[in-house]
Structure formats: C-alpha cells, structure tokens
Amino acid sequence: MASPQRPSPLQGGFSARRLISIDDLSDSDIAFLLDLTEHYAGFLKRAEPAPPRLAGKTQINLFFEDSTRTNLSFDLAGKKLGADVVNVPVNASSVHKGESLVDTAQTLAAMSADVMIVRAKEPGLHETLDQLLSCVIVNGGDGVKEHPTQALLDAAAIRSSFGAIEDLTIAICGDVKHSRVAGSDARLFSRLGATVRFVGPAHLMPGDDLLPDIERHYNLRDGLEAADVVMGLRMQFERMDDGGRDAAQGYFDEFGLTHQTIKFAKPGAKIMHPGPMNRGVEIDGALADDKERSLILRQVFYGVAARMAALDALLTS
Ligand code: CP
Numbered sequence: 001m002a003s004p005q006r007p008s009p010l011q012g013g014f015s016a017r018r019l020i021s022i023d024d025l026s027d028s029d030i031a032f033l034l035d036l037t038e039h040y041a042g043f044l045k046r047a048e049p050a051p052p053r054l055a056g057k058t059q060i061n062l063f064f065e066d067s068t069r070t071n072l073s074f075d076l077a078g079k080k081l082g083a084d085v086v087n088v089p090v091n092a093s094s095v096h097k098g099e100s101l102v103d104t105a106q107t108l109a110a111m112s113a114d115v116m117i118v119r120a121k122e123p124g125l126h127e128t129l130d131q132l133l134s135c136v137i138v139n140g141g142d143g144v145k146e147h148p149t150q151a152l153l154d155a156a157a158i159r160s161s162f163g164a165i166e167d168l169t170i171a172i173c174g175d176v177k178h179s180r181v182a183g184s185d186a187r188l189f190s191r192l193g194a195t196v197r198f199v200g201p202a203h204l205m206p207g208d209d210l211l212p213d214i215e216r217h218y219n220l221r222d223g224l225e226a227a228d229v230v231m232g233l234r235m236q237f238e239r240m241d242d243g244g245r246d247a248a249q250g251y252f253d254e255f256g257l258t259h260q261t262i263k264f265a266k267p268g269a270k271i272m273h274p275g276p277m278n279r280g281v282e283i284d285g286a287l288a289d290d291k292e293r294s295l296i297l298r299q300v301f302y303g304v305a306a307r308m309a310a311l312d313a314l315l316t317s
Pocket residue numbers: 066067068069070071141147150274275276
C-alpha cells in the first residue's frame with residue numbers, strides 16, 4: 001500500500017524499492033542501511049523502545065523453508081517498529097491443499113500487505129512476486145542464490161568489531177556451493193572494499209561462472225592466511241543430491257574450524273557463522289563459543305537491528 005514518506009532518523013537517501021539481491025542496493029543505500037542498523041542497535045543495547053515508524057503498516061512473513069533466525073528477527077524487527085506482523089503458518093496453510101506459492105502470496109498481498117518477507121527455494125519466485133504484487137518484496141533466503149539481509153547483518157557485525165570493512169581480508173569457508181549466504185556476503189563485502197576469499201574442497205565450490213572475481217582456495221592454510229575474519233558455512237546436507245551422505249566424510253580433518261586451524265589466520269582473527277551450525281562438522285564448538293574470538297551471537301543481535309533498518313528504509317523512504 002502506498003503511504004506518505006516519513007523523514008528518516010538519519011541524513012542521506014535510500015532509493016531501493018525491493019531487497020531481493022545485494023545488487024538492488026546502490027552504494028549509498030548500503031551506507032545508509034549500515035548506519036541505520038547501528039542507529040537501531042543503539043535502541044536495542046539501551047533496551048529503549050524504538051519510535052513506531054511502521055505503525056499502520058502490515059508485514060507478512062512467508063517462509064516456505066525452515067528458519068529460526070531470519071523469521072524471528074524479522075518478526076521482532078517489524079513489531080519493534082510498530083508494524084502489524086503476520087507470520088504465515090505455511091505447514092497449516094492451503095499450500096497443502098495444492099495452492100501454488102504465487103497464488104498464496106497474491107492472496108496474502110490482497111490483505112493489504114505493505115511488505116512481504118519471502119523465503120523459498122523456487123528459482124525466480126521473488127522476481128515474479130515483485131512483478132505481480134504492489135507490496136515491497138524482501139528476500140529472506142532463496143535456494144542457493146542470495147540472502148541479502150544476512151549479508152547486511154554480517155557486515156554490521158564486522159563493522160562493529162573492526163570499525164570498517166574496507167581493507168579487511170574475509171575468508172568464507174566450507175560449503176560455498178550450496179550457500180546463499182556466501183554469494184550475498186561476497187557481493188557486499190567486496191563492494192565495501194574487503195578482499196574476499198572462498199575456501200573449501202573443490203566439490204563444495206560453485207561453478208567458475210559464479211562470482212569469478214572472488215579468490216578461491218582449496219586448502220585451509222592458504223585460504224586463511226592473513227585473514228581478519230573467518231566465516232564458516234553450514235554443510236547444507238539438505239541441498240546435496242545424495243542427502244549429503246558422504247559430504248562430511250573427512251571434512252572436519254581437512255577444513256574444520258578449530259582453535260588450532262584459526263591460527264592460520266591473523267592473530268586475533270574473528271570467527272563468524274550465519275547459523276545454524278553443525279558443531280563438529282564444519283566448526284568446533286569450543287571455537288564457536290569462544291567469547292574472544294566469536295562474533296556468532298553478535299551476528300544474531302545485529303540480525304534484529306539490520307532488519308529494522310531494512311524495513312524502515314524500504315517502507316518509509
Ligand atoms: N542464517 C539463517 O538464515 O538462519 P535461519 O535459517 O535460522 O533463518
């Protein structure tokens with residue numbers, strides 16, 4: 001639903017009208033969103049209510065794939081800004097009577113939605129919905145392609161730790177091939193001036209046509225050398241042809257992130273992981289829980305703030 005613009009709490013402009021890919025954002029949109037994320041992180045840190053800038057707006061969270069972090073942080077983000085938030089119970093919906101995903105989304109949009117957060121693996125669904133529906137479409141994860149708000153929250157967490165992303169070396173390690181986070185992170189971190197590397201075994205690397213400018217390393221020692229940040233990725237068994245039966249065989253010995261292997265990176269390098277983690281598969285639990293090293297729960301914290309920023313910017317600019 002169209003609504004009058006509301007002045008932003010921050011200086012600067014925001015022009016994007018959807019958030020399906022990091023490429024939907026201009027450089028100034030990205031800078032604006034990261035500053036607005038920090039603005040909302042301040043409210044969360046102070047346990048202070050944020051202004052109800054989305055009062056009167058309707059936000060629909062439509063998750064056709066499982067989610068804990070993304071779904072619930074969008075839920076919290078919308079509520080903290082005063083939106084009416086509906087979480088669609090997909091497993092008890094008419095999808096199970098055969099209604100198509102597009103018909104489901106059109107039906108929900110007709111309930112006066114202003115924004116719809118969609119997670120689905122169907123290729124092109126987000127683009128189709130953006131063409132068909134008048135509400136703002138936000139990608140909450142689309143198969144193996146993109147997860148743009150994860151990249152924004154990851155960038156915000158890194159910036160809060162290092163002060164800036166420019167000139168950092170960020171190693172994204174593990175099952176890059178089946179990861180939508182890797183693609184969005186690599187796009188965003190590169191645009192913010194970081195050197196980004198993909199690190200993992202050849203069978204878990206994407207085809208050469210995907211992000212060809214990103215360095216690729218096939219052993220952990222080389223890939224982590226001089227890295228400031230090491231981003232572990234979940235082994236995504238559910239996306240593997242054979243259900244991932246053999247994918248974890250020997251993987252931890254060669255590519256597992258541990259207190260020992262993190263020494264290949266810079267002293268004091270930070271460990272990140274978008275979650276959910278497979279402890280003992282791609283990352284050792286002791287490293288994940290190391291408060292000096294790990295930004296993993298900081299990522300979760302910034303998930304709420306980054307989604308508040310994205311919703312505010314998309315709905316009030
Ligand atoms: N990182 C992430 O997308 O987690 P969820 O699948 O729990 O949303």
